[in-house]
Amino acid sequence: MKRILIVDDEFLIRYTLEEGLRDRGHDTASVASVEEALEYVKKYHPAVVLLDNLLEHSVGMETIPDFKQIDEDIQIILMTAYGSVSQAVEAIKKGACDYVLKPFDMDEVDFMVRRCLDQMKSRDSLEFLKGKPQEFTGVSQAASQIRSEIRVLGANSTVNVLLRGETGTGKEIVARLIHAHSDRSDNLMVRINCGAIPENLLESELFGYERGAFAGALKTKKGLIELANGGTVFLDEIGELPMSMQAKLLTFLDDRRFKRIGALEDTEVDVRVMAATNRDLEKAIKEGAFREDLFYRLNVMQIVIPPLRERREDIPALCDYYLDYYNKAFAKGIERVDPDFMRELLLYDWKGNVRELKNIFERCFLFSQGNTLEKHVELVPASKEAAPPGGECYYLKDLTQGPVSLEQEVAALEKRYMDQALKLCNNNLTKAAALLGTTRFSMKRRMERE
Ligand SMILES: Nc1ncnc2c1ncn2[C@@H]1O[C@H](COP(=O)(O)OP(=O)(O)OP(=O)(O)O)[C@@H](O)[C@H]1O
Numbered sequence: 320m321k322r323i324l325i326v327d328d329e330f331l332i333r334y335t336l337e338e339g340l341r342d343r344g345h346d347t348a349s350v351a352s353v354e355e356a357l358e359y360v361k362k363y364h365p366a367v368v369l370l371d372n373l374l375e376h377s378v379g380m381e382t383i384p385d386f387k388q389i390d391e392d393i394q395i396i397l398m399t400a401y402g403s404v405s406q407a408v409e410a411i412k413k414g415a416c417d418y419v420l421k422p423f424d425m426d427e428v429d430f431m432v433r434r435c436l437d438q439m440k441s442r443d444s445l446e447f448l449k450g451k452p453q454e455f456t457g458v459s460q461a462a463s464q465i466r467s468e469i470r471v472l473g474a475n476s477t478v479n480v481l482l483r484g485e486t487g488t489g490k491e492i493v494a495r496l497i498h499a500h501s502d503r504s505d506n507l508m509v510r511i512n513c514g515a516i517p518e519n520l521l522e523s524e525l526f527g528y529e530r531g532a533f534a535g536a537l538k539t540k541k542g543l544i545e546l547a548n549g550g551t552v553f554l555d556e557i558g559e560l561p562m563s564m565q566a567k568l569l570t571f572l573d574d575r576r577f578k579r580i581g582a583l584e585d586t587e588v589d590v591r592v593m594a595a596t597n598r599d600l601e602k603a604i605k606e607g608a609f610r611e612d613l614f615y616r617l618n619v620m621q622i623v624i625p626p627l628r629e630r631r632e633d634i635p636a637l638c639d640y641y642l643d644y645y646n647k648a649f650a651k652g653i654e655r656v657d658p659d660f661m662r663e664l665l666l667y668d669w670k671g672n673v674r675e676l677k678n679i680f681e682r683c684f685l686f687s688q689g690n691t692l693e694k695h696v697e698l699v700p701a702s703k704e705a706a707p708p709g710g711e712c713y714y715l716k717d718l719t720q721g722p723v724s725l726e727q728e729v730a731a732l733e734k735r736y737m738d739q740a741l742k743l744c745n746n747n748l749t750k751a752a753a754l755l756g757t758t759r760f761s762m763k764r765r766m767e768r769e
């Protein structure tokens with residue numbers, strides 16, 4: 320069973336919470352100070368910490384990073400007597416998963432703890448994004464166009480944006496960069512994974528609820544959209560949004576107003592909405608799984624990130640980026656990618672796109688010694704269908720990875736063209752030469768030189 324740790328310097332509160340939660344079926348423990356709590360977390364890894372904000376020697380909120388440093392998955396619920404929304408947002412920015420106002424009701428605390436544990440299950444379901452994201456790396460035409468779209472959309476901070484691309488192509492970092500470049504960057508970008516939140520929780524997560532709206536709703540609670548006020552709402556995996564929520568979202572997009580569950584009055588917010596998907600929404604519309612009107616409302620600006628196999632020039636640049644990244648992360652000094660390994664990377668078909676490259680690098684970093692990144696993975700080369708039309712493609716070797724013989728490289732390229740031409744022309748040398756814009760004589764001479 321997952322353990323709950325209570326951190327409060329008042330004995331009576333510790334006692335009440337410990338007993339109260341234990342009665343409701345939780346495994347609990349308690350300590351009186353942050354120092355003891357950190358020791359406890361190191362040893363016993365509780366799943367949730369109920370942390371008092373005003374402790375004798377510390378401000379609970381300030382210590383959240385210390386907990387996260389020991390265990391980044393730990394869920395912290397901040398308890399505060401001087402609750403205000405700004406403090407709640409502050410706590411969430413610092414990494415708390417929820418907050419509870421004192422004096423509290425045991426059933427409410429129980430409800431929150433359960434919610435936190437549920438959220439751990441769908442760990443990736445929602446996330447408050449902060450901090451400066453990395454750059455969008457790449458030297459391809461597509462990558463530079465994306466960087467310029469990020470700048471344009473950063474300067475305009477109201478239009479809705481739809482991000483499309485296969486899994487792992489970088490939709491989320493593009494969304495984060497747009498937010499970071501906009502004048503909303505001081506406020507939150509709230510990411511909601513539409514596919515990971517159970518349908519029955521989605522409405523209350525998104526729009527919040529009023530006290531008494533349903534059993535367990537003991538206090539009014541703001542939804543994620545409201546917490547993002549002034550900032551950005553990032554609806555990830557929008558293609559997974561259930562039909563019932565599509566209608567509600569559409570109404571919200573019309574005028575940025577919504578009703579918390581159980582509310583009579585509308586709430587108005589100022590947020591920019593971005594959505595991302597790797598699904599074919601046009602097809603989903605035809606199949607009746609996605610509302611066309613919602614599609615048009617979201618699709619004011621569209622950014623399409625091509626798969627990595629269609630912009631292979633970006634591979635060396637990404638390799639450099641991740642060499643640097645993992646050298647820092649693992650305190651290693653790897654300077655180059657093994658040239659044979661690099662060639663394979665250039666030809667691989669990258670179904671998982673940049674995420675796959677990153678994972679491969681991480682693995683190879685763990686196992687490589689010395690200053691060269693060696694191949695410690697099995698790379699199944701691109702299938703015939705995945706190869707670009709017209710046979711193989713030629714990729715420039717990266718000179719930063721070591722010297723290259725121009726003559727050898729050119730000869731290899733020549734040979735590949737000649738082979739292709741001969742094949743197409745059933746080994747008729749004259750025709751093949753014509754196809755390559757050269758003479759029969761020159762072809763023959765080149766073939767003999769091989
Ligand atoms: N151009 C890039 N430069 C550097 N890193 C990148 C780039 N594109 C993607 N990445 C990295 O690849 C990983 C996957 O990116 P991201 O999570 O943004 O993909 P996604 O399109 O949202 O994928 P999914 O559809 O699976 O959610 C991240 O670690 C991201 O930092």
Ligand SMILES: [Mg+2]
Nearest residue numbers: 490491555595
């Ligand atoms: Mg994503």
